[in-house]
Amino acid sequence: MDREDVQQVEESSKLEASLYNIQTTILDHQQRLSSLETFANTTSQDMKTVKARLATVSEENTKIKAKLTDLEKRSCRNNLPENIEGAQPLLDSAPELERAHRMLAPKPGPGEKPRAIVMRYHRFQTRELVVREARKLRGKLKYKGSPIHIFEDYSPEIVEQ
Known part of the structure; x- marks a missing residue:
């Protein structure tokens, strides 16, 4: 073998090694691509x-x-928050209450509005009568010269509706 043949064999070996490396890299990339898919x-x-x-x-x-x-609406159904209890009787007799309490708030100072009161009536019909009469007398209900406001107690979600 002459020198040229040896040189061609060496180049061929280098090409084969390079080709082998490329094939290995391609196989590795195929596996990684398959894994990613x-x-x-x-x-x-x-x-x-x-x-x-x-x-x-x-x-x-x-x-x-x-x-x-709906549950909040039902639980508030019998509640009546108001600023001051009325002096003008709306009913012939005092209504039966299950409970009444002031709202949780700091005690107001002199000249400030009093805290709201929540009342739960024993009978729904009584509650409806009080609300109906309060609507009729809106702005005319007073206690010691101060106006009284009666509102139905609704959750913010119901008010938005």
């Missing part, structure tokens, strides 16, 4: 599952909010 498919399916679950949870949340609002 599998991960992307899994992630996509997980995302679909999460979106479906989110829709379900969102729907349940809406239903729970509606139930909560």
Whole structure:
């Protein structure tokens, strides 16, 4: 073998080594790409599952909010907050109350509005009568010269509706 043949064999060996390295790199990239595709498919399916679950949870949340609002509405049904108890009788006799208490707030100073009072009537019909009569006399109810305001106690969500 002459020198040129030896040189060609060496170049051929280098090319084969280089080709082997390239093939190894390509195989490695194929494996990594396959792994990434599998991960992307899994992630996509997980995302679909999460979106479906989110829709379900969102729907349940809406239903729970509606139930909560309804419960608050029902629990406030017999309550009457007001600033001062009225001096002009709206009823022939004192109504039966389950409970009455002032709202949790700092005690007002002289000349300030008194704290609101929450009353729960024993009978719903009595409550309705008081509210109806208070509406008729709106602005005319006074106690010691101070106006009295009677409001139905609604949660903020109900007021927004």
